[in-house]
Amino acid sequence: MGFQQESFYGRPIVVADRDMVESNSDEILRNARDEDVAFLVVGDVFGATTHTDLALRARQLSIPFQHVPNASIMSGIGAVGLQLYNFGQTVSMVFFTETWRPTSWYDRVGENRASGLHTLVLLDIKVKEPDYGALARTGKLTYEPPRYMTAGQCARQMIETEDERGGGVYSRRSLAVAAARVGGRTQTFVAGTLEQLCSQDETLGGPLHSLVLLGRRGHELEHEYVREFAVDKEKWDSIWAADYGRAE
């Protein structure tokens, strides 16, 4: 629910957190009439619609606000050695369930692939999910343990979706890069075919993971940089030579 501390100017400042903006953003704004409120996020604050909405409502209430730009996965992913200029739209991948398997991202990946562009896939996280089973049994609200989608899970869901949709947007042998803890001291990259990346989670280690599906319009410099991370450099080279590095 946020906490109070002194600001640089000696005025009280309320630090709001992510839970608070999703469940109780009215309170953030009500406080902001009388006090300075700081809202801390991971990444860049304008990377998420929720935060743009908060800023919009602050403006409507004539509450002034400033933001400090920050590193974001949207630009930080360049660390894998793929050029940011060659990325198309970013997509999100949610945990598939028996009944909920949204695939609108597949069409967007298709648009990127048609233009030869890379696609950054951001992976689902489930934190503070209510445990409805326990609630029904015990009457007490508790939370599921946090879950973070791995690059392997993402690769498997992508292959399943291609099998179901059959649009030929990509295949098991399409090249991709899995990235773990980008920008951190233990960041780890693994490159390979989508099929290979289904089983690289152990090498990648803990969360957060992301995945980039390569576009055909890759530059030779990208190939050379990324192949260092390849599960199998010979296979990487032969697939690249056959299908990638196409000029426009």
Add this chain to the structure above:
Amino acid sequence: MGFQQESFYGRPIVVADRDMVESNSDEILRNARDEDVAFLVVGDVFGATTHTDLALRARQLSIPFQHVPNASIMSGIGAVGLQLYNFGQTVSMVFFTETWRPTSWYDRVGENRASGLHTLVLLDIKVKEPDYGALARTGKLTYEPPRYMTAGQCARQMIETEDERGGGVYSRRSLAVAAARVGGRTQTFVAGTLEQLCSQDETLGGPLHSLVLLGRRGHELEHEYVREFAVDKEKWDSIWAADYGRAE
């Protein structure tokens, strides 16, 4: 040429600057065999091919390196209120001359527009350009004053290019947002048609400028956020209603 200072660890550290990487990156790498070298850039280091190339050569020479991710215009542009998910590939605009008018960006904007996506246009800067006229006259190497492309110049070049190429990728009444000094305390946004943005440089103020050409797949939240910056809100609303905010 860089300068020396103490690192946190008490070892000497050479701080290399942008001039040095473009003109003399071999020296950076040679030094790095014996000393710690820090290389400072504006934005995120992996946003530019030059830097990926430097990292690749360090790796080839078995020189270990680390990077610290940073805010970048590639993600910071979200501050205008357009969703980063709705951006396609980023393009660059160079200063047109009589004889040099590259328009490969036009095709890329066309791909983005065909998918309904926004396009971030990064604008040319000319710093430390040798003054060849003065060199011929005086025999001394001096430099031209620095030049930064304005959003107005960019909008004019975009309109000229559409007139020449005639692909109907956009028009004078296509909506766009001009952004100045994104992320700084004096950041300024102006929204309007490309035609309107040809003459808003005074409102925008000093460099650096960027421009975003909107895609049709805009969300209502984006419209509402950005219209605050519109030169003419009524015109913004009517063009939005007619041509934008299309679901997929």
